[in-house]
Amino acid sequence: MHAWKLLLGCFAMAAHIAGAAPARAQEALPGVFGFQFENDAFGFGDDHYTNGMRMAYVLRSDEFLGLQQQVRKLDALDAGRLFRQPPTDISAARVTLSLGQSMFTPGKALRDETTAAAIAADRMYGGWLYGGLALHVPFLTDRASQRQGLNTVEIDIGVIGPKAHADDVQTWWHNVNDWKPFLGWDNQLLGELTAQLVYRSTRRLLPERALTPNAPVVYDAVWNWGF
Numbered sequence: 001m002h003a004w005k006l007l008l009g010c011f012a013m014a015a016h017i018a019g020a021a022p023a024r025a026q027e028a029l030p031g032v033f034g035f036q037f038e039n040d041a042f043g044f045g046d047d048h049y050t051n052g053m054r055m056a057y058v059l060r061s062d063e064f065l066g067l068q069q070q071v072r073k074l075d076a077l078d079a080g081r082l083f084r085q086p087p088t089d090i091s092a093a094r095v096t097l098s099l100g101q102s103m104f105t106p107g108k109a110l111r112d113e114t115t116a117a118a119i120a121a122d123r124m125y126g127g128w129l130y131g132g133l134a135l136h137v138p139f140l141t142d143r144a145s146q147r148q149g150l151n152t153v154e155i156d157i158g159v160i161g162p163k164a165h166a167d168d169v170q171t172w173w174h175n176v177n178d179w180k181p182f183l184g185w186d187n188q189l190l191g192e193l194t195a196q197l198v199y200r201s202t203r204r205l206l207p208e209r210a211l212t213p214n215a216p217v218v219y220d221a222v223w224n225w226g227f
Helices: 003-020 067-076 166-176
Strands: 031-039 048-060 094-105 126-142 147-160 192-210 218-226
Touching: 048 166, 094 166, 126 166, 126 192
Parallel strands: none
Antiparallel strands: 031 048, 048 094, 094 126, 126 147, 147 192, 192 218
């Protein structure tokens, strides 16, 4: 992955966490919309993981099909210890609905090959179209400092292959910009359904601070682990 894509991905993750975490400014909002865009053109290339787009809508858990009540029931049963560290704040939980597409192509030397045997020396063409549902439950890692954490469990259901329409999107975009289209999409991976389960625990290391007094820009630092 190019350095620029890594930076963009980290920025998008930070924005995603900020949208999901409880904040006084967001308590009155019905929801927060976000858009994540990754493209290897930022790294001055056009191969392998070549493009990713993701739209997400973050809303309060009590606005999504009574989910907050279900989480409270699990909490009352003392279930799901892996997904929480007491004391949790169920009332501040958030739900993310997302829709995304990722596309992958061989390296520059092989991307215009029209035979699967030639492309197999690198990586096959492939696209992934998916929808996701995530639950974010905040907790305090330290009562004295009010340091915050956020547990996230997410499931993504999607499809790879022609029905992901990665070839159509890339060809359209190249035509719009008068760029040469890739010629090997006839050899993309066959269609299959996909399911992905993600767990992530994020903890704030540095409290949110303003760059200067009354500054509109603030910063913090977080670390996370997951699978």
